[in-house]
Amino acid sequence: MICPLVAGEAQPVKLTTSCLVVKVNPMTSHLKIDFVSDVSCPWCVIGLRSLEQALERVGDEATADIHFQPFELNPQMPPQGQDIAEHIAQKYGSTPEQLIRNQESIRARAAALGFALNMDKRSRIYNTFDAHRLLHWAGLEGRQRDLKRALFAAYFTDGRNPSDHEVLINVAAQAGLEPVRAREVLESGLYADEVRERERFYGEQRIHAVPSVIVNDRYLIQGGQPVEVFEQALRKIAAESRQPAVEQS
Numbered sequence: 001m002i003c004p005l006v007a008g009e010a011q012p013v014k015l016t017t018s019c020l021v022v023k024v025n026p027m028t029s030h031l032k033i034d035f036v037s038d039v040s041c042p043w044c045v046i047g048l049r050s051l052e053q054a055l056e057r058v059g060d061e062a063t064a065d066i067h068f069q070p071f072e073l074n075p076q077m078p079p080q081g082q083d084i085a086e087h088i089a090q091k092y093g094s095t096p097e098q099l100i101r102n103q104e105s106i107r108a109r110a111a112a113l114g115f116a117l118n119m120d121k122r123s124r125i126y127n128t129f130d131a132h133r134l135l136h137w138a139g140l141e142g143r144q145r146d147l148k149r150a151l152f153a154a155y156f157t158d159g160r161n162p163s164d165h166e167v168l169i170n171v172a173a174q175a176g177l178e179p180v181r182a183r184e185v186l187e188s189g190l191y192a193d194e195v196r197e198r199e200r201f202y203g204e205q206r207i208h209a210v211p212s213v214i215v216n217d218r219y220l221i222q223g224g225q226p227v228e229v230f231e232q233a234l235r236k237i238a239a240e241s242r243q244p245a246v247e248q249s
Helices: 042-059 084-092 096-112 127-141 144-157 164-173 178-189 192-204 227-241
Strands: 029-037 062-070 212-215 221-222
Touching: 029 042, 029 227, 042 062, 042 096, 042 144, 062 127, 062 144, 062 192, 062 227, 084 096, 084 127, 096 127, 127 144, 127 178, 127 192, 144 164, 164 178, 212 227, 221 227
Parallel strands: 029 062
Antiparallel strands: 029 212, 212 221
């Protein structure tokens, strides 16, 4: 029996205790990881950096393929975007003082993971649907993780607009993608149906918060977890994936 793995924000990850433990095969496990996230989500930056560092720590115990899946925090956001302070106040009821404290906490978490999150350069929230279309194409080209990292840096470090096609084309080129083809994808509306289908699928799976990290289509880790939490979870999943199928006692 494979048991579900669920982790809430900043909570330890545990496998249920009803699994029968058997001798572990020393072979390396291969993990399929679906990383459901939005380009404009700072906790997704933290989650990805933590996940990548956890995979480095796990080392030879497991290899992983990471697939980035679309999620829009603000699908109705107009092209011109919205002021962040105004948006946060309307959506969450946060005061300016609370916003400043929360931003500093997030900035410090990101900095500890080696990512520069410049709050002073990021003043607006934007629509991210076209960025997700570009990420879908990048996945077909084998450059999805490169583009995801570049998009995070463009928005959170440099304060660039991830809904602007010229910005997206420039970022795609930085990620090693062909800019002419990137422009064709953006201007044609290509992959819109595929992105919508993926968004519907994860919505039906009750994924309503990001980042959501789904391992081997069975285990869910949610939130911008610390490296140690991801590491613990990945080691347990890798070990269980090496176990032969047995009946639960």
